[in-house]
Amino acid sequence: MTASEIGTIDHIGILVSDLDAAVRQYVAVLGAVEVERAELPEQGVAVVALRSGGSIIELMCPTEPDTGVWRFLHSRGEGLHHVAYVVDSVDAALDELRGRGVELVDQVARAGLGGRKVAFVHPRSLHGVLTELVEPMEWTR
Numbered sequence: 001m002t003a004s005e006i007g008t009i010d011h012i013g014i015l016v017s018d019l020d021a022a023v024r025q026y027v028a029v030l031g032a033v034e035v036e037r038a039e040l041p042e043q044g045v046a047v048v049a050l051r052s053g054g055s056i057i058e059l060m061c062p063t064e065p066d067t068g069v070w071r072f073l074h075s076r077g078e079g080l081h082h083v084a085y086v087v088d089s090v091d092a093a094l095d096e097l098r099g100r101g102v103e104l105v106d107q108v109a110r111a112g113l114g115g116r117k118v119a120f121v122h123p124r125s126l127h128g129v130l131t132e133l134v135e136p137m138e139w140t141r
């Protein structure tokens, strides 16, 4: 895989209106296990990562009104928010995609869960699915 190539799915992001209730439900229904919890104030969102088998599900809830995530929740309701793919370098992948004329949400990487670099590709580029690029991280706990 070159630095800009897009690899496997890292996680699925699901938008919820009550984070603790959603975590309890995902644990009860799927038997998922909480592995990470964080607030990302610059994105106005609180996030809990859960493991289900070998996959990670990211439950996210807005913490402030009038952010992008808040508007998404209030216009479309709870449910699938984004699909995240691993790339070796978010910066290289953004350059590559921009060079191919792909519409991006983020022109530069931002800090995501665990402090790793992330960036979003516009849903218009991928048939209605907001798509996140993330640098590799071991989900261990």
Ligand code: CO
Pocket: 011, 012, 013, 058, 082, 084, 132
């Ligand atoms: Co994500």
